[in-house]
Amino acid sequence: MSVIVLVFALNLFGVFEISLPQSATRGVLGWTGAQGDVGSFFQGVFATVLATPCTAPFLGTALGFAFTQSPAIILSIFFAIAAGMSAPYLLLCAQPAWLRFLPKPGPWMVHMKQFMGFLLLATLLFLLYVLGAQRGLEGAIWASCFLLMIGVVCWMKGAFVLPTASVAKRSVVLVLMLVIVLASGIYFIGGKFHSTNIASANSQLHGDWQAFTPERLKTELEQGHSVFVDFTAAWCLTCKFNEANVLESGAVREAFQRHAIVKLKADWTNGDPVITKLLQQFGRPGVPLYVLYRGKSEEPIVFPELLTKSIILDKLETISRTVASQ
Numbered sequence: 001m002s003v004i005v006l007v008f009a010l011n012l013f014g015v016f017e018i019s020l021p022q023s024a025t026r027g028v029l030g031w032t033g034a035q036g037d038v039g040s041f042f043q044g045v046f047a048t049v050l051a052t053p054c055t056a057p058f059l060g061t062a063l064g065f066a067f068t069q070s071p072a073i074i075l076s077i078f079f080a081i082a083a084g085m086s087a088p089y090l091l092l093c094a095q096p097a098w099l100r101f102l103p104k105p106g107p108w109m110v111h112m113k114q115f116m117g118f119l120l121l122a123t124l125l126f127l128l129y130v131l132g133a134q135r136g137l138e139g140a141i142w143a144s145c146f147l148l149m150i151g152v153v154c155w156m157k158g159a160f161v162l163p164t165a166s167v168a169k170r171s172v173v174l175v176l177m178l179v180i181v182l183a184s185g186i187y188f189i190g191g192k193f194h195s196t197n198i199a200s201a202n203s204q205l206h207g208d209w210q211a212f213t214p215e216r217l218k219t220e221l222e223q224g225h226s227v228f229v230d231f232t233a234a235w236c237l238t239c240k241f242n243e244a245n246v247l248e249s250g251a252v253r254e255a256f257q258r259h260a261i262v263k264l265k266a267d268w269t270n271g272d273p274v275i276t277k278l279l280q281q282f283g284r285p286g287v288p289l290y291v292l293y294r295g296k297s298e299e300p301i302v303f304p305e306l307l308t309k310s311i312i313l314d315k316l317e318t319i320s321r322t323v324a325s326q
Contacts, residue, residue, distance in 0.1 A: 002127045012117030016158030070285035133234030139196040149184035153177045212266035220262045221296040227262045231289035234269040239288045246307040
């Protein structure tokens with residue numbers, strides 16, 4: 001995903017252009033001349049092809065995220081993409097007068113495209129942060145070295161692989177680009193990056209959080225303790241939001257201490273199979289997941305993916321009243 005985001009950012013900056021072969025473009029253009037529904041369908045296909053350089057930087061990252069999710073989310077994202085791309089055409093066909101509100105083409109379009117490239121670079125910084133959480137600082141550096149080589153290859157494509165260049169020149173540059181990608185991938189990713197140690201989840205724990213293991217959970221429950229398990233990952237933005245605004249807030253931390261809740265953090269950054277099995281048991285395809293175990297024989301409480309302070313505090317008070325009544 002880091003490579004995809006970087007390539008699309010460089011495309012938006014104008015380092016090179018994403019384009020389809022002329023033969024494919026001519027073929028689709030010929031089909032659009034057909035009459036009836038078939039012609040209308042291929043006109044839509046051709047419009048999508050023409051929009052590829054503009055939409056690819058955003059659809060690429062969206063689809064990269066979608067393919068890591070459940071089938072329902074994958075289909076939902078594809079539906080949202082289709083609805084988003086078709087909605088302007090449907091609205092303007094229904095109300096052609098609204099065309100006067102659209103901005104006129106001009107230099108602002110180039111500036112907007114370049115600005116979007118900086119947003120993609122911000123996404124790249126987040127992905128490098130995730131790599132750092134997974135493989136440490138050294139792993140992030142070696143991954144960045146590989147990304148640097150990808151940037152050089154993109155520059156070569158934009159500078160030398162041009163329609164005006166001779167076939168021989170383009171062939172030599174393409175072969176050199178392939179060699180650089182393969183060699184740097186083998187050296188930086190296959191060698192240096194994979195030789196780095198996977199970052200330990202224990203080193204990232206703060207405060208009174210403790211590392212989750214099934215054995216630790218079982219021991220705490222057998223001792224009669226209530227346990228709150230935070231299933232999280234370094235790349236999960238929702239997890240980070242919940243942690244910063246709810247779980248690490250003063251009121252919630254004080255409530256956990258007052259009710260003697262043991263807090264365990266199950267780090268899924270590197271796809272721990274033990275944690276994956278637990279997620280599946282709760283019917284979740286991934287993180288975040290928040291579970292409060294009230295005791296060995298009690299049914300655990302599963303919290304929603306987006307937490308609020310009131311949700312946590314209310315459940316803790318309910319447990320306290322239940323224990324007091326017993």
